[in-house]
Amino acid sequence: MIQRKSFVLSCLRGVGQIMLQNNAWTGALFLLGIFYDSMVMGLAAVVAVIAGTLTAQLLRYPEADIDAGLYGFSPTLVGVALTFYFNPVPLVWVAVILGAAAAAWLQHQFIRRGLPGFTFPFILVTWVLLYLFLHVYTPGAAASVAGGMPLSDDFTTATNGFGEVIFQGSVIAGIIFSVAVFISSPVAALYGVCASLLGAFISLEFAEPATDIHMGLFSFNAVLCAITFAGDKPRDGIRVLFSVVLSVLLDVWMLQQHMAVLTFPFVAASWITLGLQHLLLKIKTK
Known part of the structure; x- marks a missing residue:
């Protein structure tokens, strides 16, 4: 039970770290805002932060960094971005999980070298996936977001x-x-x-x-x-x-x-x- 609670808190801090906040309440409110706008993007955010955090645990990255959410924010952004640019077909959900894992791995490469990677792992993974999906592009939320402003x-x-x-x-x-x-x-x-x-x-x-x-x-x-x-x-x-x-x-x-x-x-x-x-x-x- 304690481990499950710790994992949830790590995920919430991971979402909060999108804006450099090591705060589970901040992460919870971020998720609330995402779900308010789009249930699909909210679900993608949850799936991605879980995938990124699990990747860090399976690869035995430093527990303190996992607990601080450092392997959650870039994966979360990958998940939201993919469901923003594309309709949530099965291939996109596979990409959300694999992209989140890749972003967590890239984040670790910066952390272990003491370099400020910020959201660059998210950027690199998303650019690659956008390029790969270019020929099978199906408009997602990006196609209609301006109309509701x-x-x-x-x-x-x-x-x-x-x-x-x-x-x-x-x-x-x-x-x-x-x-x-x-x-x-x-x-x-x-x-x-x-x-x-x-x-x-x-x-x-x-x-x-x-x-x-x-x-x-x-x-x-x-x-x-x-x-x-x-x-x-x-x-x-x-x-x-x-x-x-x-x-x-x-x-x-x-x-x-x-x-x-x-x-x-x-x-x-x-x-x-x-x-x-x-x-x-x-x-x-x-």
Whole structure:
């Protein structure tokens, strides 16, 4: 019974780690938001996080990392992404399970080397599967998500940035996700709201479609950057601002090239920010 409870908590933390929160309640609220928007994507999220966590256990990865959910967030995103892009035919469910296992394995390659992989395992696995499924493509939730968006206002523009991190387009899901982050880290949530609005403003300057901006397509990577570097020191704010602006510029460019953006702008901007931070630290210590 204790082991079963521990496994459930590990899975919930894995879902919470999508926005870098080691909090089971945050993960539970994320699942609630996903299920609110789509029962299919919610089920895919559950199947994927279980598959990823089980893979980590079977391969005997460090128990502390499994317990913290580090092998759950990329698999969860793979599951949601596949049922977002494709209708849930049997082949897609097989891909959800295998893709989740592959994402967990890739995550371990970063962890064992002490490298910040963030959501890159999810990105790599999903890009490969999107390419492989290109010729058997059946539109999924992505085909109709824009039709359900309400009229734009500043509040929902801010929260939609949170929702799109996990492919959810409703106002309710965005609010649930932002509250879920807030209960774990109020500072991170507030930074995320500011980043979402900044992402919308920058993309507006590039004359991007208003519907896409309001949906949060230019904000969700910014939200992830803000959460990653959020802190209570002035230098944290500088890192947030730099990474957010860079991620939005990458987001705009990739969407203009009709690429599957996913969370790559967040990962690239975070790597560049950390690289520059390391370089400046080395210069100071010389």
